Amino acid sequence: MISTEPLILLVEDDPADARLIQRAFEKAALGARVTRIPNGDDAVAYLAGHEPFDNRTSYPLPAVILLDIKLPRRSGFEVLSWLRSRRDGLQRIPVVMLTSSRHNVDVNRAYDLGANSYLTKPDTNEQLTKMLSTFDQYWMAYNEHPSLGVS
């Protein structure tokens, strides 16, 4: 049985958004490591431990996933439903959607597929920093991570 590392997996295709989010984490002086993955296929490969992510020491399983919805190749919803259909422990990793969509159908679909939480990208960098600071305290410092039971 292996446990998760204090790592946030950020699945975000937009380089500008990804940079802003990573910078906001740095700015909030948070301890968490953030690894960014630019598309849905790579997110699945990373989580499944497929090449080129087959070394768990270099690519540890995250404590929480920040998942965008609109992603190339495989959407955030497809990644989420793939993850929740696993039966090897991976299905327990908390997933927080981070998206600019406030559409009811997207919010409902995310919860129905098993998202733990749904956040919308705020308008300003300052709000984003504040949001991610609360996110980090909540999910990294307080929330009890599931044991995954994967080998």
Added chain:
Amino acid sequence: MVESQPGTILLIEDDAADASLLIRAFKKSGVTNPIRHLKDGEDALAYFEGIGELGDRGKNPLPILILLDLKLPRMSGLELLQWMRPRKHLRRIPLVILTGERDPTFREAAYDLGANSYLIKSPKQEDVLRLVELIQQYWIGLNEPAPIVLESRGPWFGSVHL
């Protein structure tokens, strides 16, 4: 635009001391949401089903956040979670386990059954206040709730969307 009434927080906790510590912490941290305290899983089930006096959704609204203890008399937190899961109008409500239970088996089961988060409660007043502030900041302040779905009166009709 009329400001809407803040949504109800449902606290399902059998320990009276823990419950009053939490409720006091919510008041102290300036949370304006009404807090409903239910003492066991069966009471929670009656609340969700809207049985008898609890049928008036004006007085007993579906909550926007559920804080659920695990060790409850009669029906455990995990059993309640399992009952809630297939019910669409309940499944989309954020549910946070708030327990003293550190055994990973319970944590795994809770996540597998669809708990949104798992927090360890502390007996210390200061820690409870900090925890409650964070719950408020995150789940009430940041998290995007699912739009309200009107429930049907009987479980055999499924959900009614109006």
